[in-house]
Amino acid sequence: MAEENKSSLEPLAALCKRRGFIYHSSEIYGGIPGFWDYGPLGSEFKRNVKDAWWQFTVRGREDVAGLDATIIMHPKIWKASGHLDTFADPMTMCKECKKLMRADQIKDIYEEQKKKPQPKIAGADFFCPYCGGELTEPKPFNLMFKTIVGPIEDPSNVAYLRPETAQAIFAQFTNVLSTSRQQVPFGIAQMGKSFRNEVTPRNYTFRSREFEQMELEFFIRPDEAIEILYGHVVTLADNPDLDGEVQQDWGWEVWHKYWVEQRKKFLNAVGLPSERFVEYWQKPDELAHYARACVDIEYDFPFGRQELEGIAARSDFDLSQHQKHSGEPQSVFDDPLKQAAKKMDEQARAAFIEKVQKDWVSRGKDAEEAKKFCEDLFNGRYIPHVIEPSAGVDRLMLALLCEAYEEQKLTDDKGKEDIRTVLHFSPKVAPIKVAVFPLIKKDEATYKIARELFNKLRKKVNCFWDESGQIGRRYRRQDEAGTPWCITVDPQTVEDGTFTVRDRDSMQQERLTYEQFLVKMTEALEF
Numbered sequence: 119m120a121e122e123n124k125s126s127l128e129p130l131a132a133l134c135k136r137r138g139f140i141y142h143s144s145e146i147y148g149g150i151p152g153f154w155d156y157g158p159l160g161s162e163f164k165r166n167v168k169d170a171w172w173q174f175t176v177r178g179r180e181d182v183a184g185l186d187a188t189i190i191m192h193p194k195i196w197k198a199s200g201h202l203d204t205f206a207d208p209m210t211m212c213k214e215c216k217k218l219m220r221a222d223q224i225k226d227i228y229e230e231q232k233k234k235p236q237p238k239i240a241g242a243d244f245f246c247p248y249c250g251g252e253l254t255e256p257k258p259f260n261l262m263f264k265t266i267v268g269p270i271e272d273p274s275n276v277a278y279l280r281p282e283t284a285q286a287i288f289a290q291f292t293n294v295l296s297t298s299r300q301q302v303p304f305g306i307a308q309m310g311k312s313f314r315n316e317v318t319p320r321n322y323t324f325r326s327r328e329f330e331q332m333e334l335e336f337f338i339r340p341d342e343a344i345e346i347l348y349g350h351v352v353t354l355a356d357n358p359d360l361d362g363e364v365q366q367d368w369g370w371e372v373w374h375k376y377w378v379e380q381r382k383k384f385l386n387a388v389g390l391p392s393e394r395f396v397e398y399w400q401k402p403d404e405l406a407h408y409a410r411a412c413v414d415i416e417y418d419f420p421f422g423r424q425e426l427e428g429i430a431a432r433s434d435f436d437l438s439q440h441q442k443h444s445g446e447p448q449s450v451f452d453d454p455l456k457q458a459a460k461k462m463d464e465q466a467r468a469a470f471i472e473k474v475q476k477d478w479v480s481r482g483k484d485a486e487e488a489k490k491f492c493e494d495l496f497n498g499r500y501i502p503h504v505i506e507p508s509a510g511v512d513r514l515m516l517a518l519l520c521e522a523y524e525e526q527k528l529t530d531d532k533g534k535e536d537i538r539t540v541l542h543f544s545p546k547v548a549p550i551k552v553a554v555f556p557l558i559k560k561d562e563a564t565y566k567i568a569r570e571l572f573n574k575l576r577k578k579v580n581c582f583w584d585e586s587g588q589i590g591r592r593y594r595r596q597d598e599a600g601t602p603w604c605i606t607v608d609p610q611t612v613e614d615g616t617f618t619v620r621d622r623d624s625m626q627q628e629r630l631t632y633e634q635f636l637v638k639m640t641e642a643l644e645f
């Protein structure tokens with residue numbers, strides 16, 4: 119991290135530590151790089167971010183089912199997915215100072231170091247960015263954490279902590295399909311811990327070794343099946359309405375763009391305005407060999423523009439791999455497709471096969487396989503394709519924290535300047551929704567009402583009680599926690615039941631009844 123950028127994350131990191139959002143893991147032992155703990159406010163915030171995603175992605179839709187699978191799975195899963203063979207960073211070591219580093223990050227390290235040392239071997243263009251020494255040949259380093267299952271430390275008992283939540287979704291695809299009454303197109307969503315032995319965990323929680331992901335695998339019909347069913351495939355060139363109901367005749371590129379738009383809507387809803395992130399469409403040479411498209415949603419973090427999450431169109435690669443490695447069929451039976459194919463005569467089928475073969479061959483695929491694929495389609499069978507929106511909980515939390523953080527310069531009536539530190543969280547993710555204060559602690563009547571109000575509200579949302587210090591100080595404490603509303607119960611409450619509600623962002627106060635406040639809060643918390 120460059121020095122000037124480091125400094126811009128520092129006030130936020132200091133606030134997060136001071137107010138109990140984020141601590142170093144195992145801090146009393148000096149911490150452990152790439153591991154972070156969430157404190158009282160951080161754990162509430164995290165829960166809200168995850169709940170928001172679950173509500174938006176699973177409960178708010180009819181076509182997505184949830185899954186909660188184990189972290190350690192059969193090691194063959196990682197062979198099938200490719201992680202065992204290819205989930206690696208290229209590592210190199212300086213033969214002189216013995217520093218270990220990622221070969222693909224050497225350029226960045228040169229820049230971070232500001233001044234490049236002279237190479238000790240004249241003319242070398244790949245040398246240690248710290249001392250100029252000679253570097254070893256880069257070697258792949260697998261990022262998966264290994265463990266042993268059972269009491270015997272034998273290679274046959276090696277298992278891995280999952281590096282992504284996605285693979286469990288593929289491995290449980292047929293179970294979910296047969297127990298959830300879903301039919302393609304539909305999705306399976308999962309959130310939970312993932313582990314990557316990152317060589318250089320950095321930028322606070324941005325790249326950690328233990329983190330959480332929120333992933334959706336949305337299974338769709340192959341375009342060729344849609345062609346048989348509807349006689350056409352809707353593409354982006356047809357300008358489909360991505361804000362309306364999803365349509366059965368959408369092809370993969372429309373589904374992909376639809377999910378990019380859905381993810382952007384979600385980010386807006388939890389507090390990231392559209393102008394604060396960009397879509398990066400990976401170029402053909404950047405795509406994995408099986409992927410048809412991949413969009414990274416990038417956010418301008420204080421340390422630079424970086425990937426927040428990704429939305430990939432992964433074809434039928436994952437389910438095909440699991441079918442191949444497990445020997446268990448992963449195809450689905452699609453009766454409407456079979457019925458539609460029945461209406462095609464021999465000539466139409468032959469023409470269809472020829473068209474598909476041409477398309478497959480133009481994409482470097484095998485003509486015979488294309489024929490077999492078409493014949494399966496005529497019988498109503500195919501392996502679903504998948505669109506994968508994949509997000510990191512911690513990375514999104516960091517973006518929301520960066521977005522919310524503000525140091526406001528305020529001047530009071532007497533011209534005195536002051537700094538107000540405030541987290542402008544969306545109420546949907548704010549760790550504390552409302553704080554309740556009795557104006558005067560010693561006034562029995564107001565104190566009792568305030569306490570009753572607090573007890574009523576905390577049955578609904580996370581509330582905070584504060585009776586100490588001046589009201590102004592109490593407001594400031596809540597501003598730093600990102601609490602959207604502060605309620606103060608005063609003598610007028612005893613007379614007419616209204617209390618003041620102070621808005622965090624405008625700092626304006628209004629008098630509301632309990633019912634009026636509930637309406638206001640409920641509206642702000644709803645998706």
Ligand code: GAP
Binds near residue numbers: 316333427510
């Ligand atoms: N299943 C696809 C997949 O895992 P990825 O781009 O490797 O794709 C998806 O990860 C998201 O997970 C990233 O966009 C990021 O938000 C989060 N993520 C990945 N590695 C991370 C790390 N080391 N620390 C924190 N978040 C990470």
